[in-house]
Amino acid sequence: MSRPLTDQEKRKQISIRGIVGVENVAELKKGFNRHLHFTLVKDRNVATPRDYYFALAHTVRDHLVGRWIRTQQYYYEKDPKRVYYLSLEFYMGRTLQNTMINLGLQNACDEAIYQLGLDIEELEDIEEDAGLGNGGLGRLAACFLDSMATLGLAAYGYGIRYEYGIFNQKIRDGWQVEEADDWLRHGNPWEKARPEYMLPVHFYGRVEHTKSGLKWVDTQVVLALPYDTPVPGYMNNTVNTMRLWSARAPNDFNLRDFNVGDYIQAVLDRNLAENISRVLYPNDNFFEGKELRLKQEYFVVAATLQDVIRRFKASKFGSTESIRTIFESFPDQVNHAFHFLINVLVAWDITKRTFAYTNHTVLPEALERWPVDLVEKLLPRHLQIIYEINQRHLDKVAALFPNDIDRLRRMSLIEEGGVKRINMAHLCIIGSHAVNGVAKIHSDIVKTQVFKDFAELEPEKFQNKTNGITPRRWLLLCNPGLAELIAEKIGEDYVKDLSQLIKLHKFVNDDIFIREVSKVKQENKVKFAQYLEKEYKVKINPSSMFDVHVKRIHEYKRQLMNCLHIITMYNRIKRNPMKPFVPRTVIIGGKAAPGYHMAKMIIRLITAVGHVVNNDPVVGNKLKVIFLENYRVSLAEKVIPATDLSEQISTAGTEASGTGNMKFMLNGALTIGTMDGANVEMAEEAGEENLFIFGMRIQDVEELDKKGYNAQEYYDKLPELKQAIDQIKSGFFSPKQPDLFNEVTNMLFHHDRFKVFADYEAYVKCQDKVSQLYMNAKEWTKMVIRNIAASGKFSSDRTIKEYARDIWNVEPSDIKIPPPNEPRDVADDKNPNCTTQQVKL
Template structure:
């Protein structure tokens, strides 16, 4: 509900991250809102819908951004700092309205203005479609990084693709996942501005022509697709800086083939146009088996070709709008340009930069290679072999013949260096080659990214050590100075101010200011109140209010009534075997069996929630969702059990749902097999919002534990990375664990025998067989330790004071995990860029 009007005295006393509602601001917002309703939406209050009101509000808020946006770009133009270009095939932005208001500090003013007009801010916020242009962690990380780069005052640009359809909408019918298109643009996007004047041609196909006089081959007879930019403003947190996210949309170069049209063949006339525009039609779901698809390769090249041309244009143009001879000196490129490759998806930027510098700018190979390496940096996001991207030589030769030619040259020169360092070590050369020969001839894009970059980083300390010691050991041995760690982070603006304002206000009140929102390490000061009964009660009260809101949402959306006093136990992330949602289900069935065996036992009530999407082609992941939903159906309908245990699948998990879920959770499940999760960022979001983690020593969990003053404030269980590897070498036999533990055996047998799916008892025999015969991610080996840790969780939750202390200590220890810290590390240690320290004035009028 919208807030009631505050008296002037109350406003003076109020300390809030949402700002103080000033009368003049409220009047201006109302005036702008009505102006946009009338002149932009062409509606009046008699016929306007809630969506009309939503768009009017967006344009009203955007007005506050535009002057700052223009002034920021002018500022960068005048100061000419080194710029950062963040290339990512995914940007999981979520909703923009509330985030923009939070960063501009105008939430209270807008809330009050709408209240006076008889409207509710919360109702209008729900009208916004999520910009779901990402599959999960990688895309959401990119979004958090954009927020931090603007907040830190870095001259930075995000480059991505404006997909017509984002990550699919998940629907659960008959306990199974079904996918529907995410038509997020169906009502338009009030935040983007099209820039047709900056359209860029991107070439595909064609062939190589070798000049008789020698020199580089020419790429000829290509097909052209135009890249149309759409710009979205990215505001910093109350600093007047507004950076740009530029997303490319594919457009055909001409509307019609007139020769076809003139003979009446209308369909053929527009056919090529539709094929060209398919490039930006849909985001590929992340199933790790997409490298064989030509459209995906087209998307990856389309992104880098358009982005590199655009950033080079910006490099060449002086602040006076003409070509400045000193800037056309391309040898200065690394002094003004830093390009970050977010995983291997944009790795074609390396051969594309070489093509531009050698073929178009006429540089020598050695000079071009030096510039390319010094500009490029690569972030690795996975250690899973199946997730490392490889493209067939045959497809590259067909689609991008010049780039394949350049990659061969890069590889040959690199192999010469390897041979020079390790003469005669042909196995090592085979392991390090960018070109793989077996099982088919393919290009290893991770190897290309490493060879073509000056810096390679993992995204958590453990992950960075693993890639140095195993996945990329040969490369580390050759050039150890290239390898770094940059532990991931999250923006506290969205993941506390926006989603949990009551907790943020409580922290502001306790610390006396909101400075911690741009220096999250200040949260450490909260430890001094970890035993203060009043503060613990206040933190618990906020958590309970958030749980009530989530419980209301669950009942409304799924028809399941949950107990707000129960332990909210949550695992939300992409559904994948290595993330071990299945082990969570094994625990749920274990609890079910214990309650059935002893209904009068003093068992702590628990609500188990799982949310996440399975890639459409990932059968096992979809089976895991099906199993969870069927177990939930049995548990929730059993009166002997459902007062102590409920299970909820959070359908269509996305950013806007995460903003409801994360503030309400008591227990955060981070239970991947040690050595498989690169970092995780959901774990950080839960920690910041006062949830306690149960997890393995994997990814960023390791550093979260290090940050905690009392290690007992996190429930660590299971094998460490070295123990996992040792068990693999010894020969892991999951069947022996199954036979040795009666409780585990019972749970597995219930899955095998169709206890939760009596109408189709064979449905989950595949899951059972995989568990007891293969169990690649070692659930059965960690099961006993997991159950023991969950028992410890229940004992601690039974003591509200102790649990509240743990929550406070987790909040206090989360300061390291701000994306501001991560971006500062990138800026200092990889990009060599500094914030623009000049204070931008508040824009009142832009000439």
């Protein structure tokens, strides 16, 4: 059955998503029906939409498996240097559509599912997000895995398979309520358990002096069970591995000394060990010093190091070299983009040559400092090793800076005074051969302020690696209309070389291209407006400016300043309803950490303001406010392509980089932002005149700190600010609880580290410029095109190439893994290229 394609199905024509071949479609339909029958044990009479999703997922996975095995064979045979990316968070989102795109199967799958009488978008929406991350850091890790596979690096992601990922956020009566994210409830078709590679991880116990030296004894053992997920590169047949560890109790856990009465309880207590991988800590940019969190960190590192060394020995131990000599080559063969630990490595020097440390935040409350007592209880031998490392480190510092006691105190791994703590960032720095921040401005702060002493000691260690995003998910997948339009103008190669977007500059004044870009944006807005109306029962004007602020809720990200601007716009409309007003739909979304009271109050204020604005007949469709519930990767894929204005308004010097800012830029939104994080480099690339930059720079913030920030001064001199704050204080937005937001206003006056009032005036004036430009659709779209053309730098492919060259000392591979003869060779034991004993996982 075939039919003409509608505009809505335009994505099916995009060649960069794969070619529709009759054989391809027939094979996919056959695979789909086979999995529905044999894997899911259903027929079309009783199958549910979820069954259809699983049948499609298994069908697509079949096309991964041969490539996955072939890639691992290739790495075993060629033995390239491996990169190991360790992270406590991998915010992967959904896998199905991304896999179809990277394998070039999207269009054939669309056609096959259509011919089967199903809706592929409906099936894609059934997939649970793999929400194993909080925000930017976890999503960055996911983008990096995509880029490493696309660049042909022999790379592995290592993390924890949390049973419960980032909580589901519900908004009830305006308040955030958390629900557990039981994302594995229906099973996960993308993972493969590998019990044969299970490894022991030790905790507690004591250190015993023996004739052969110190020995860690009487430990509690937890087993680390690996689950592997394939990570396909884009159209290159490379499929790398993300290995996530799940905690399991050994069979004799708590049973060795049981008596008859305690047997049941002893079995139930197995949960204590398995709790390690139960749930993701839901804090973003905030350190929570709980024992379980330290257990998680040690669990992933200890299991991963054992696994890495096992793989290393499998490739090297055929030689007659001594163990010491073999491990001297360890740093040449292995790279870890994470911190700690030497207890299973031969020497501190090897540790330093192997590890590299990326710092992701300069906020003091986010940097880890573990109490010495806790480390001594959980990892007694490791505490001894840390003391030894610290002593050697301080001896080195003292030799270079004699009689500088203050410097020794500042640089020590152990912070004295009150509770003794281990400064983990310090341990990371001295245990690594390279230390980097994630945007130029952030790396400068790391070097000149936060870790100044360490940079003076070893200046050659410190580097910058500006973050990036994968254009596969953040353009091809989420914005097919724009992806196709760009391909028509400059060809398809930009998908693997985003710097080619610069070629779009020559179309900035092309009236046809301007109209086409504008049309794609409008189509995305109409589609998202329909989604909002369905989900929130609020009628959205698709011609209004979509002003979007989505990220974790945090004081430093200043959602409060956006809220004050909403109130200011509302007051202006009420003051003069007949005055022309550029219609806006302000969309704010993000999760507050469950224990972060002020962030939850900020959400409550936004929802309260939205309720008043949206129900005021005088305002009508000039202004609408939506708080997006449960913001996550799959929702970002919907909202980002529909955005006109991207809010990136953190206080200068607080946002390490940001990556949402890059996603918006690539998808044709204009940025209103401070000179913070990667905004600075976006302004460099596009020209500051093509962003709406406002507010204090870092030096202004520093001067204000020296002078002393007095919020009252701004309140007294800015009438619109005063009116907005007075309304919040008086209960205008919470008439049933007039003092509901007293804590918020009290914080803004007396405890605002992030100086909302100081930037308010500049922000509102800048927003007026935004509205003015938005009225000129042609000039607005020309600025959009300039931004898209300038966004090439912000590909994670570029970031990974820089890590590979400057830190990991590996080369991206141009060698394409040959395509498997699917699906036969996977099971064909006569095929010499597919012998299972060759695959060293």
